[in-house]
Amino acid sequence: MEGIRNFKQIYPKPYNKNEVDPYTKTRVILMNGTEFEANWFSHQLARHVTDNDLRREISLSRMVEKQQQQKLNMLKPCDETILEHTIGYEQLAVDLTAELAKRETDCYVKNALDFALLEDFDHLYRYANQLEMEQGVMAERLVGRYTEIMPGRPTIAEHRFPLDNVKRGIKAKKADKQTVLNTMIITAAEQQTMNFYMNISNAATNDAARRLYEEIALVEEEHVTQYESLMDSSATWLEMLLWHEYVECYLYWSCFMTETEPYIKAIWEEHLDMEISHLHKAAQLLEKYEGKHWQQVIPDGRFPAPISLHENIGYVRNVLKNTVQFTSVREGYENLDNLPDNADFFKYQKIIIPSTDMVQSHNVICRHIHECDTDYRYQTAQHPVNELSNPKCDNTKVGRVKGAAASTCFECNKNC
Numbered sequence: 001m002e003g004i005r006n007f008k009q010i011y012p013k014p015y016n017k018n019e020v021d022p023y024t025k026t027r028v029i030l031m032n033g034t035e036f037e038a039n040w041f042s043h044q045l046a047r048h049v050t051d052n053d054l055r056r057e058i059s060l061s062r063m064v065e066k067q068q069q070q071k072l073n074m075l076k077p078c079d080e081t082i083l084e085h086t087i088g089y090e091q092l093a094v095d096l097t098a099e100l101a102k103r104e105t106d107c108y109v110k111n112a113l114d115f116a117l118l119e120d121f122d123h124l125y126r127y128a129n130q131l132e133m134e135q136g137v138m139a140e141r142l143v144g145r146y147t148e149i150m151p152g153r154p155t156i157a158e159h160r161f162p163l164d165n166v167k168r169g170i171k172a173k174k175a176d177k178q179t180v181l182n183t184m185i186i187t188a189a190e191q192q193t194m195n196f197y198m199n200i201s202n203a204a205t206n207d208a209a210r211r212l213y214e215e216i217a218l219v220e221e222e223h224v225t226q227y228e229s230l231m232d233s234s235a236t237w238l239e240m241l242l243w244h245e246y247v248e249c250y251l252y253w254s255c256f257m258t259e260t261e262p263y264i265k266a267i268w269e270e271h272l273d274m275e276i277s278h279l280h281k282a283a284q285l286l287e288k289y290e291g292k293h294w295q296q297v298i299p300d301g302r303f304p305a306p307i308s309l310h311e312n313i314g315y316v317r318n319v320l321k322n323t324v325q326f327t328s329v330r331e332g333y334e335n336l337d338n339l340p341d342n343a344d345f346f347k348y349q350k351i352i353i354p355s356t357d358m359v360q361s362h363n364v365i366c367r368h369i370h371e372c373d374t375d376y377r378y379q380t381a382q383h384p385v386n387e388l389s390n391p392k393c394d395n396t397k398v399g400r401v402k403g404a405a406a407s408t409c410f411e412c413n414k415n416c
Helices: 022-048 052-073 080-101 107-135 175-204 207-231 235-257 262-290 313-323 342-353 360-371
Strands: 324-328 332-335
Touching: 022 052, 022 080, 022 175, 022 235, 052 262, 052 324, 080 107, 080 175, 080 313, 107 207, 107 313, 107 324, 107 360, 175 207, 175 235, 207 360, 235 262, 324 342
Parallel strands: none
Antiparallel strands: 324 332
């Protein structure tokens, strides 16, 4: 009962959108998604066990965590528009993915992170153009100029045959702890993004924005499929409950260690205290129902270095230069130039995109160019991919047509 809060306690003072640090906003989005993932995992657990004592135990933690999520959700102020909030989602996607990729030692998982990084980076560019046209707001101000806004792998090229999005899962008991954390953190973050776009697409105020959310939400579905398939599906329900609580503790601690806003920092500390109790409860349930000590699942409980959200301009530019022409093929990734002409990627593209003028991610840039004689972008230097450097033309061939750009390979943090 100690974790239950009254309605006054779970309705916080929202942040000031004009004064708050961009990474405070992205931390709020990250933890909102982390709480959602934990909540729905707990619901699925309850739907797959028959012991009502166990169901009751997890229902209590679940309600506390839902209160936590509601509190975080209400930190967004009323005067922050959906599109402005969306810029925060995509900045989080870019800088969180880059941060995780830079510390990932499993080459296979790092490739997955780098691959989707370029797609979220492009989403930021598309939404930023919609925002500038619709509301006259420059997204570079919202991201604090920490994150560049320019084309990545064009969204039109991101629509793939679903079978190509499923990857090989890791084994949590053999993998590095950071790898386990990375797969769970990025899955929660991308799932939250997908849910957000699906839920608010019909609330956008015009057809152009509605169509853009509709299209990008389907790409986020691809990302969730990719990332969730990396997770260890062989772990038991209670082993994964332990891992979920550990991830929450780790992320709240990371937020507390890196937060610059005192009021928000106090929320991270409060929620961390709650999650530590949930983690202890998960360990007790694991021992009671499966006869396992928590160290059989997580041998070393010490946290890695905290996740820090910060600028990653150089890293993103390097991945763009090396891999923009790659696509996903079953469990791996291939340079488009090496695919046979009858590859599923090309077949699927012809089905879902019979004509480029029906693709809203392309149309939003064309409209901005038509109205302003140029697209909207924020760059610190020349674009690393020459074919994407023209601000007066939206390239629909890069990442989609053979020979449209040069790419080399994915890089690893260690020799594979």
